[in-house]
Amino acid sequence: MKTNTSKNLANVTVQDSFWNQQLEVVQREVIPYQWKALNDELPDTEPSHAIENFRIAAGESDGEYYGMVFQDSDVAKWLEAVAYSLHVTPDETLEKTADELIDLLGRAQQNDGYLNTYYTIKEPGKRWTNVRDNHELYCAGHLIEAAVAYYEATGKRKFVDIMARYADYINTVFGDGPGQIQGYPGHQEIELALVKFYHVTGKEDYLRLSKYFIDKRGKQPHFYEIEKERRGDSKPFWWNDDPGYSQAHLPVREQTKAVGHSVRALYMYTAIADLAKETGDDSLRETSETLWNNVTRKQMYVTAGLGSGEFGEAFTFDYDLPNDTSYTETCASIALVFWADRMLKLAKKGEYADVLERALYNGTISGMNLDGKKFFYVNPLEVSQAASRRHDHKHVKPVRQGWFGCACCPPNLARMITSLNRYLYTEDIDTLYVHQYTGSKGSFTLNGEAVTVRQETNYPWEGNVALHVNVDQPTNFKLAIRVPGWCQDAKVTINGEAISIVDDIVDGYVYIDREWKDSDLVNLVFPMEVQRIHANPHVRETAGQVALQRGPVVYCLEQVDNGENLHNIFLPSEGKLEAAFEQELLNGVVTISGEALRIVETTWSDDSLYAPVTYQKTPVQIKAVPYFAWCNREPGEMRVWLNETK
């Protein structure tokens, strides 16, 4: 086994008032709750049967397979989150539970390495007959990711060994050789998992197989057609018969716009960036940059939500960003964190870290109640209880829901939050990049010397960051500090002395190249003004509207603070907006207050629907709260984009 190259995991510990709250919720609520779900111990909830499926596959229980065809992945996601959690907070009982579950996985594995309970139990002779729809490779990918995380967290190899046997077997099944399937998964995931597996195991086969899946995808003759014919399936594929649903409409390197199911897309884009870095393939680098630009400049909500359409939980087309009918799945924004991280590994550009930050503080954690007990799968930017009765809004829930039968988003949030330490820094030979501002402690090796950096901040509520540098002896290295894209007037001091940074910003990073001494203190000041954000005028839905952002946090109005009919509130384009930290509100958040104008509804006669009269407007105080924290009080309307007036 290769040395663990994922130093970020081992060497950085989050110690942050904002994120430790999130982490605690995941550890206290989400992980134990999911464990009960996997074991069918939740009353009033559809059974998961996921662990029982493994017992049946292992021959240790009778019964039928039950659940979605990808039920195994729920077990994988739980194990992955547990792994990260154990790394952050050791817990003997939890580790024992995980070990026993891994043992069960081992017993459920078939002699040839195959490990999938659906086909083992339900359709034993039918493995790999519907790779387009039936998620075998997707489940394998999640299990591999979990195995990697578990090894990194605990040093235990068993899970990795199980998955190596499975991956080695898969490697014999897929390929261009005689008798092999010249195919690729219908739900991408294993591609990025195999790159991680390669990192941990050093085995080139896994990298090669990942690249095979990417290289083969979308080429003619089309695998899905061949596979359909082989299984005698003549039905058109449900998504308008378009393989773009799973980004198989074109060879990967010819894809220039994000299309189809957004989570599938983002997992693939993540793998493309991984492979571009690992293999030095410039065409893949170019593809990932082209797709990045399309997604983040033409198809992303201000909350970092992705997927404008409910049909196929999918991207639609450039600048199509409706606020009340989007899909904007929590998992898609989480996947955006993964992809942004890989783009940052490819090139140190602040825009990647900016998008990662936008996702972290908005469209990802909006998926979970502050108490970790309820979840949004869909994260729209505008909700009214009334509109959610429309059939074309049926996917838009006006309040977070309990655990779902298909529980993808909660464990995905759990793994993102428990692995946050990975996204803060990158350590090169002579440069330490500071990407995200989060209270933390990290140990690094720069130019061969040990360096620790302690970060103190009250982000995202305050823009002051202190970086305490400790070295055993004076050491030359570059500290590359990201200046957030939202920040207009960043200031940096070293040991109290201001330094000019204007000329030293390259692609969003200030490079400070000096000999660092023990206890050097770098202070960053990123002034957090309330910003009135407008969207590119090609966006139909936000013409005449404005969003509020402060630091990385996007705000919204809620009915509980502002009354109903939020569409009747008009924010003046000038005028004071005040930010204030409210300790008692929503676990402590900064709110934004100011004066707006409101159409007086009571002066309009209920007898007339249309009239040639002007509205009466009256000044009102509005209060905006962080978008991620909405719907934690009384349910009601919510709006991110506010009508604007002069």
Next chain:
Amino acid sequence: MKTNTSKNLANVTVQDSFWNQQLEVVQREVIPYQWKALNDELPDTEPSHAIENFRIAAGESDGEYYGMVFQDSDVAKWLEAVAYSLHVTPDETLEKTADELIDLLGRAQQNDGYLNTYYTIKEPGKRWTNVRDNHELYCAGHLIEAAVAYYEATGKRKFVDIMARYADYINTVFGDGPGQIQGYPGHQEIELALVKFYHVTGKEDYLRLSKYFIDKRGKQPHFYEIEKERRGDSKPFWWNDDPGYSQAHLPVREQTKAVGHSVRALYMYTAIADLAKETGDDSLRETSETLWNNVTRKQMYVTAGLGSGEFGEAFTFDYDLPNDTSYTETCASIALVFWADRMLKLAKKGEYADVLERALYNGTISGMNLDGKKFFYVNPLEVSQAASRRHDHKHVKPVRQGWFGCACCPPNLARMITSLNRYLYTEDIDTLYVHQYTGSKGSFTLNGEAVTVRQETNYPWEGNVALHVNVDQPTNFKLAIRVPGWCQDAKVTINGEAISIVDDIVDGYVYIDREWKDSDLVNLVFPMEVQRIHANPHVRETAGQVALQRGPVVYCLEQVDNGENLHNIFLPSEGKLEAAFEQELLNGVVTISGEALRIVETTWSDDSLYAPVTYQKTPVQIKAVPYFAWCNREPGEMRVWLNETK
């Protein structure tokens, strides 16, 4: 046979530059084209097979039934439009064709009077087993309406006799007696047809049967449940298992909000008003008023479009009026004309005629190209070519389509336009009501004396109307002139002398009670200012937006006049808007021009989707055209509701 009581048909002839254009298009294009469609003579169009079905049912042709279960109704609608057209413009060849078709219907009729080709050919033993879904009574209703119209137009009784046999048979099938079906149609239509049939035949049975269907509807135990059980159907009904789809969720008199399929609803509401008038049933009168208020004050678009939701082509809920995803079917606005006409018969209130007028000049005729060759089924108030690619906009066609397989709207438009003369006047014993302003000539009997009124106007482009009254001898009667709801400052002169009308307006009508002399001339002036219309502030979608209306005509911006990205145009809340008649444009229409502000798209960097910058706006001239005439030039974006700025 009873004397024809529908005097309006016989006695009023439209002679109007606006409507004669529409009529000519219907006679020149729609009626002949539909005839070809019914006979499967159109290349590149799905066959109708409607007439062939009758031949097969008559035993004169071999072959299988083909088409929708309600294919017969297409034949009925054609015959009805032909009847009105023959009344307006006699045409021997067309009448002969219609006579022959009626003969065929007679030969297809079964011995017991039954006349439905689907069940006769395809499921001979299964009549009346699925009255909820299979449209037998709906087709019967349309055939009855056609028969009534044909008799009124030609004086020929054969079609009426055929339908009397069928109606008499239906009257034996449905009822509370032993062996009868205690049910009602899943698609209302026959209720209003039976009232017409009663008028023509004088046979009380038909009125009673109509009332039976209304009285029975929605009561418990529920007919749909009984019928389902009888045919062994255990599937939930596709519309969320909700009988509200066909307004059978509650007994009719307990219904207070419009729900479900909008055309079904409106046909039923029309019948309710009919029955309220015919039977004097106050509870039905109250129901029709309550539903009228709900529809027109809470669920109607400014274009008189109805049906905010695509799912079920249905009403949604109060104040839910999205502009880009509505269904707003042409047929629903046509049905609103029918209903408004019946409400006017119940009570002479200007608001009924106002809504009728709004439907006539906006949401009905918008369904047809000016050349009568293409049709919108769905009439949204905002269209962009791009957005119509969204799956949740798939019903919103960005351009009118050719003849459809399910061709409900074109023949419905044809019958509305050919029967327009019915909606202009009502003649009471001593009062002549002038509801609509349309060049026309009418002969009436008032207080026993013959009176003719010739109306001259350039409506809807000019608000001046001349009413020339001719009498054989001086006659006392009341002339009740509707003052349009949109008109702020109406003026009336008689023989050149102004009369004060302020105190004489009752429910929107000016009553002029005098002794009329031959050649009296009444001049009406309804100043047509360009009006900035706002919607009730409960409407979410139009907050901060304004619509333009002049006279009864609602306007829109089209891309062809104003460039793309119409959402970036902001109309100042004050400032001059000029109206001008353009002879060469769109067959001659009044357009509205003025200055607006437009967001400058070119100054926004394509690299950024969101930015804390204000938009640059530049003054532009805009040009608005009548909504009904949109999409008759280059296809492109369209908007009725414009963003507004101070």
